[in-house]
Amino acid sequence: MKKSIGLSILLITTGVVFLLDNLSYIDISIREIISTYWPLILIFIGGEKLFRDLK
Numbered sequence: 001m002k003k004s005i006g007l008s009i010l011l012i013t014t015g016v017v018f019l020l021d022n023l024s025y026i027d028i029s030i031r032e033i034i035s036t037y038w039p040l041i042l043i044f045i046g047g048e049k050l051f052r053d054l055k
Contacts, residue, residue, distance in 0.1 A: 006048075 020026045034041075 017026070017028065021028050
């Protein structure tokens with residue numbers, strides 16, 4: 001249940017960011033986001049797997 005809520009929030013947030021980019025309220029680059037935050041993405045994936053395996 002919690003996993004689906006987290007995934008839903010992630011998808012909604014991603015959609016809002018892309019919408020704001022398309023409406024020119026913000027200027028983002030997917031390449032820039034990934035190159036900047038790749039360590040955080042790996043930590044999130046590892047933490048999620050760790051907590052899932054502990055249950």
